Amino acid sequence: MPELPEVQTIVDDLNAIGLIGRSIVQVEVFWPAAIATSPPAVFCRRIRGQTIESIGRRGKFVLFRLHSGPILAVHLRMTGRFQMAAKGGHPCRHVHVVLKIDDGRSLWFHDTRKFGRFYLLDHPQAVLGSLGPEPLAPHFTAELLAGRMARQRRQLKPLLLDQTFMAGLGNIYVDEALWAARLHPLRRSDTLSAGQIRALHGAIRRVLRQGLKHAGTTLGKGQSNFYSLGDARGGNDAHLKVFRRTGEACPRCRSPIVRIVVGQRSTHLCERCQT
């Protein structure tokens, strides 16, 4: 669920609660598969005593830079969440990793579907090296996008979801960007005009910035949903134009929004104004 705006919201919230410079005094792992890089015992031993130098993001990964050098990269996949717990709190059954901080608080990793993963990386490039460019970075220009699009002849929807093509987009923001750029999700990437590529480039950046501005997208009220720290909901759902709006009128042409399946993912679009 968390895409670039949601992950950045979590990172911003983590940076705002005084974790930087604090050390991790103990680590507990209740779901071994959540640790991707080593046996949980090794993972715990290597992290214990480390100071958190900084917290950032690359694609959909949350990155904790640790004092002695390694990076703790966490991918939240569908339902991963972080929660800050006061001393003595009792984790629920969906909390799979606990990082105890030297001030008594604990950072909990909560993940109902158990798809989220922790990577302790001495060489971050091993995991992060295959990621495509950051769409909000200054060097991500329309020309750069055009060059990458021309090199492949794939359908736009799966291409934009491919993290090696561009890092950070997921199902929600791809549908929103394609609607904003008036491009059909099945359109082949090598058939766009220069103007359409420029439109897509602008649309991607606009929908991501809008998501960030509203602290992410939280759909519905179930717990398998995006929540930032402190169970904070995002407000961007009110600003979505097509995602999960099947049957509603297209905000541009009033034609009904339809849902199709592309590459196993639900895809929402206006068949009248997206070509």
Added chain:
DNA sequence: AAGAATGTTACATG
């Protein structure tokens, strides 16, 4: 109660 769900990846098929 069957089917779908906002992510990723390994493997299979064309």
Added chain:
DNA sequence: ACATGTAACATTCT
């Protein structure tokens, strides 16, 4: 080599 399709991961929600 490249594009596309399927299953798998584990659980909750509709």
